[in-house]
Amino acid sequence: MNFFKSFHSExxxxxxxxxxxGDLPEGLDTSxxxxxxxxxxxxxxxxxxxAMVLCKPAxxxxxxxxxxxxxxxxxxxxxxSVDVAGPGFINVKLANDFWYARLKxxxxxxxxxxxxxxxxxxxxxxxxxxxxxxGPMHVGHGRGAVVGDxxxxxxxxxxxxxxxxxxxxxxGAQVDVLARSAYLxxxxxxxxxxxxxxGLYPGDYLVGVGEKLKETYGDKWxxxxxxDYLEEIKTFAINAMMxxxxxxxxxxxxxxxxxxxxxxLVENGGVDAAIKYLEDRGLIYTGVLExxxxxxxxxxxxxxxxxxxxxxxxDDVDRPLKKSDGSGTYFASDIAYHFxxxxxxxxxxxxxxxxxxxxxxxxxxxxxxxxxxxxxxxDIKLAQxxxxxxxxxxxxxxxxxxxxxxxxxxxxxxGKDVVRFIMLTRKNDAQLEFDFAKVKEQSKDxxxxxxxxxxxxCHSVFRKAEEEFEGIDLSVExxxxxxxxxxxxxxxxxxxxxxxxxxxxxxxxxxEHEPHRITYFLYDLASEFHSLWNxxxxxxxxxxxxxxxxxxxxxxxxxxxxxxxxIASGLLVLGVEPVKELR
RNA sequence: GUGCCCAUAGCUCAGCUGGAUAGAGCAUCCGCCUUCUAAGCGGACGGUCGAGGGUUCGAAUCCUUCUGGGCACGCCA
Numbered sequence: 001m002n003f004f005k006s007f008h009s010e011x012x013x014x015x016x017x018x019x020x021x022g023d024l025p026e027g028l029d030t031s032x033x034x035x036x037x038x039x040x041x042x043x044x045x046x047x048x049x050x051a052m053v054l055c056k057p058a059x060x061x062x063x064x065x066x067x068x069x070x071x072x073x074x075x076x077x078x079x080x081s082v083d084v085a086g087p088g089f090i091n092v093k094l095a096n097d098f099w100y101a102r103l104k105x106x107x108x109x110x111x112x113x114x115x116x117x118x119x120x121x122x123x124x125x126x127x128x129x130x131x132x133x134x135g136p137m138h139v140g141h142g143r144g145a146v147v148g149d150x151x152x153x154x155x156x157x158x159x160x161x162x163x164x165x166x167x168x169x170x171x172g173a174q175v176d177v178l179a180r181s182a183y184l185x186x187x188x189x190x191x192x193x194x195x196x197x198x199g200l201y202p203g204d205y206l207v208g209v210g211e212k213l214k215e216t217y218g219d220k221w222x223x224x225x226x227x228d229y230l231e232e233i234k235t236f237a238i239n240a241m242m243x244x245x246x247x248x249x250x251x252x253x254x255x256x257x258x259x260x261x262x263x264x265l266v267e268n269g270g271v272d273a274a275i276k277y278l279e280d281r282g283l284i285y286t287g288v289l290e291x292x293x294x295x296x297x298x299x300x301x302x303x304x305x306x307x308x309x310x311x312x313x314x315d316d317v318d319r320p321l322k323k324s325d326g327s328g329t330y331f332a333s334d335i336a337y338h339f340x341x342x343x344x345x346x347x348x349x350x351x352x353x354x355x356x357x358x359x360x361x362x363x364x365x366x367x368x369x370x371x372x373x374x375x376x377x378x379d380i381k382l383a384q385x386x387x388x389x390x391x392x393x394x395x396x397x398x399x400x401x402x403x404x405x406x407x408x409x410x411x412x413x414x415g416k417d418v419v420r421f422i423m424l425t426r427k428n429d430a431q432l433e434f435d436f437a438k439v440k441e442q443s444k445d446x447x448x449x450x451x452x453x454x455x456x457x458c459h460s461v462f463r464k465a466e467e468e469f470e471g472i473d474l475s476v477e478x479x480x481x482x483x484x485x486x487x488x489x490x491x492x493x494x495x496x497x498x499x500x501x502x503x504x505x506x507x508x509x510x511x512e513h514e515p516h517r518i519t520y521f522l523y524d525l526a527s528e529f530h531s532l533w534n535x536x537x538x539x540x541x542x543x544x545x546x547x548x549x550x551x552x553x554x555x556x557x558x559x560x561x562x563x564x565x566x567i568a569s570g571l572l573v574l575g576v577e578p579v580k581e582l583r
Numbered sequence: 584g585u586g587c588c589c590a591u592a593g594c595u596c597a598g599c600u601g602g603a604u605a606g607a608g609c610a611u612c613c614g615c616c617u618u619c620u621a622a623g624c625g626g627a628c629g630g631u632c633g634a635g636g637g638u639u640c641g642a643a644u645c646c647u648u649c650u651g652g653g654c655a656c657g658c659c660a
Contacts, residue, residue, distance in 0.1 A: 039603070049602065052640065062640070086603045087640060132660065169660060262660095289657055305657070316586060316656090323658045330660050358587055359655035382588075384653090426596075429588060431653085433595075442622050445609070453622060464619045501599095508599055520597065524607085534624035537616070545619060582622070 002116065002503040003102070004046065007035045007076075007092075011050055014072040023068065024058050037501060044083065044091035045098075045497065051088040062088030099493060100484035102500040106562040107480050111569040114506045119160030125346035126152045129249065129256075130167040130353065133241035134178045135203055137248045140354055142407040143432065144383040146423040146575070148352035149254045150515035151381070153573050158510030163346065166256040167337060170238050171263040172330060177201060178241065179234035183221070185210025186233070190222060209240045251411045252419065253575050262333050265340065271328050274336035274371070275306075275321060283309045283370055289317065308335070313366035331360075335367045338378070342368070347376045350513060355382040355429070379513055381428050389435040414439050417576040421448040424519045424574055442582065447523050451567065452579050454526035457533060458564035459580040461544050465557060468545060479558040486555040489542060491532040495559065498528050499566045506573075515574070522570045529563050 011033060018024040033054070038047040051066035058065055066084040073090060074082045078098035083091045106113045128148020131141045152164045169175070181201040188194045189210040196202045213221075213236060221229040242259075249255070265271060278284050288302045306322040308331075321332040341349055349368065353360075361380045368378040388395040388405060397404050411419055418439050425447055426432045444450045465472055487493070502521070509517040536543040544556040568578040 034602085036599075036602090039598095039606085043603075047603085052602080055640080089603065091603095172660065174660060291657080300657080303658075307657095320657055325658075327658095329658080334660090355588080355654060357655085357660085358653095360660095361587070382654090384588085430596080431589095444623070446622095447608085449622070453620080457620065457623090461619050468619090505599080512600075514599095517597095517599075520607090521599095527607085530623060531625085533619085534615085534621085537618060537621080537624075540618085543619065582620080 001105070002507055003500065004035045004037075004504050007046055007048075008033060010076050011035065011048060011069070011073065014069060015050070015054065018068065018072070024054075028054050028057055030054070037497075038089075038091060041494070041497075043085065043089075044081070044093040046092040046094070048090050048092070049088075051084070051090060055088065066090050096485070096488065096493065099496040099500060100487070103484060103496050103559065103562050104480060106499055106565055107476050107558065110476065110565055111572055113565060113569055114502045115157055115159070116503060116507050116510070117159045118507050118510065119155065119158050121159065121161050122348060123163070123346045124155050124160045124348040124350065125163045125165055125341045125344075126155070126350045126352070127165045127167055127341070128152075128352035129245075129254070130169065131245060132169045132174050133238045133245065134174055134201060135241065136205055136244055137407040139386045139388060139405065139407050139410055139434070140383065142252060142410070142419060143386050143423045143428075144352045144354060145249060145252055145254045146420050147381060147383050147428050147515060148350075149252075150420070150424055150518070150574050151350065151352070151513060153575060154506070154510050154515050154518065157506055157573055160348075160510070163258060163344075164256045165258045165260060165341070168238075168242065168259055168261045168263075169330075170261050171266050171333065175234055175238055176230065178237050179230050180226075182206055182209045182213065182237040182240075183226075183229065183233055186213040186217075186221065189214040190219065205244065206237075209237055212236075212240065248406075248408050248411075251408060251416060253416050260337060260340070262337065265333055265336050266328065270340060271333050271336040274339045275328075275332065277339070278308060278335075278370060281370070283312070284321070285309070287318065289320065308367065308370075310363045310366040313369045315362045315366040319363045331363060331367075334364065335371065338364065338368050339371045342372050342376045347372065349376060349378045350381065351378065352381045352383060352428075355384045358382055381513060383428050384426075384431045386423075386432045386434050389433055389437075391437040392435065395436075410434075418448050420575050421451075421519065424516045427514070427516055447519070448576075449582075450530075451522045451526045451571070453582060454529045455564055455567045455571075455578045456580060456582045457529070458560045458567075461557070461560055465545055465553070468547060469550070469553070474557065474561070476561065479554065479561050482554040482558040483551055484555050484558065486552045487559060489532075489535070491528075491535050491542070492559060495525075495528045495532055495563060498525050499562060502566055502569070518570050518573050522567060522574075525563070525566060525570070 012030040015024065015028055015030055019026050019028060033048060033050045035046055035048045038044060050069060051062045055062040055065050063084060066088045070082045070084055070090055073079060073092060078095045079092055080095045081093040085091050126148055129141060129145045131137050152162045156162045177200055181196070184194045184196060184200065185206045213233065221233070275284065285307055286304050287307050288304050289307070291300050303324055305320045307318040308321055310319045311317055319331055320329055323329055338349060364380065365378050368376050395405060413436065422434055422439050423432065438446055439448065442449050462474055465474065505517065505521045509515060544553070544560060546553050571578045
């Protein structure tokens with residue numbers, strides 16, 4: 001559990017007590033009071049800004065208020081000292097017993113340590129990947145996939161009821177292009193010489209589709225009109241592409257709970273229903289849009305269109321729902337899709353998409369606000385570009401020259417765990433450099449390795465312990481009984497303090513929808529641990545195993561066990577498998 | 584032209600949504616293996632947080648105006 005939270009409620013209780021006794025005014029709002037680990041560890045274990053936040057409504061000077069709160073805070077369990085510092089911070093030091101208790105919490109909970117009930121079972125829908133079913137995934141898709149998947153895992157850990165969803169864009173012009181491209185490959189499979197015109201998909205991943213089309217249909221479509229074969233071949237090709245994509249995702253360890261089809265949504269009237277819903281609320285009209293400023297398209301001409309009043313919900317202009325040929329725009333079906341997600345019971349929606357969809361954010365948020373009467377919240381995470389490098393040099397990619405690198409190739413080259421971890425070493429909206437040379441390197445330059453190494457080091461001691469102490473019981477149940485008061489070195493306590501912050505980290509990262517924070521936490525924990533480890537090189541008494549002192553050894557093993565569990569727990573959130581040994 | 588995102592050490596980036604003297608890694612320099620993995624650790628050097636103004640006890644963080652970069656801008660998805 002997040003002990004900063006319970007500290008916060010202790011302080012609120014103190015404030016209320018002082019109010020009741022007349023020492024402080026009634027009705028002070030403690031919601032802005034924070035309890036955090038101080039930036040500088042020498043300040044103590046918990047710092048609170050209570051005196052500074054409450055001084056104004058309490059009509060006191062911050063230091064005076066702090067002096068009033070401090071003696072009461074000193075009475076809280078495990079508090080050994082309270083200092084007032086700086087402009088009015090109250091710094092609290094906790095007894096070692098407190099950290100020993102947290103360590104036992106870790107052992108007891110295992111990799112479930114850090115689980116939170118913050119989400120209280122609220123339903124969250126995370127939509128991610130949603131790559132068009134027109135070809136294999138590229139590395140950029142992979143980033144969205146990892147960000148979405150890790151975010152979903154994180155939210156689950158924080159107590160939300162998460163649905164992981166993929167939206168298949170199987171309607172519209174792009175899948176028509178796919179169908180035509182597949183048809184050419186079908187002709188090719190029948191021995192015809194083909195030339196792929198500009199605008200169709202040239203990728204050779206369609207060759208196999210052409211052959212399967214031949215197997216399935218024989219020569220049935222060879223001399224047919226497009227209007228006859230298009231639908232059937234389209235469905236066939238889309239299915240083939242989705243198999244391909246699902247396969248790529250599986251290789252990344254990404255699985256979705258729900259696949260939603262845009263085509264189905266159009267065909268079952270969902271889009272029309274959504275438009276009608278907005279129409280009934282007076283949010284739709286037919287009008288003519290201003291041409292875009294600055295860069296007017298060549299073929300621009302004013303044309304009346306069916307428009308959604310997005311500007312009433314924070315968007316810049318109203319947005320079209322129908323194309324000039326009368327069919328729905330992508331936006332129209334996406335409105336229907338988000339409406340559908342909302343009606344299925346999620347009032348918290350998260351979309352992960354590529355940064356090139358940035359211009360789409362405002363209108364979608366406007367639509368969700370309108371469709372849900374403001375009840376649903378949509379957060380859109382934009383996954384920025386990934387730049388592939390080889391030893392600092394950009395990897396040149398060209399679709400035409402066939403040097404395009406797919407996500408699958410990257411996974412096969414470095415492994416899924418490396419891809420997942422590296423994709424989360426940056427905020428989602430910052431560009432990411434992915435250097436093949438770096439990520440395969442087994443050194444501290446490579447964060448994946450650095451964290452895995454810490455985990456592996458723990459296990460190497462367990463193996464050593466089994467060799468040196470015959471019949472030693474390394475089970476959690478046994479280690480839980482260790483006398484932890486042997487652990488008094490500053491580095492040991494530093495590691496314990498750091499682990500105790502994990503639940504708070506999970507909650508903060510989940511609240512902000514920022515899975516990359518987990519990566520940084522793990523890196524820092526690994527760093528604390530490596531530091532402790534190395535102290536043993538200079539000071540033999542700090543090593544973990546001591547043949548002449550089984551009690552001390554047991555306590556140290558308990559600490560190691562906890563470290564390995566917290567690292568494993570964090571890696572699980574990232575979808576990365578903790579390794580016990582590095583080759 | 585308009586909107587969104589970004590700007591932090593020489594380089595690559597964090598900075599816990601307003602807290603204390605702004606932190607890591609790389610690079611450079613100096614140290615540490617008779618060892619449970621040195622695949623590591625410790626230290627030094629390095630900053631007008633792009634610029635100006637504002638909000639308050641307090642700003643890298645919030646507001647505003649600039650400067651410089653990325654993305655997007657009806658009938659693509």
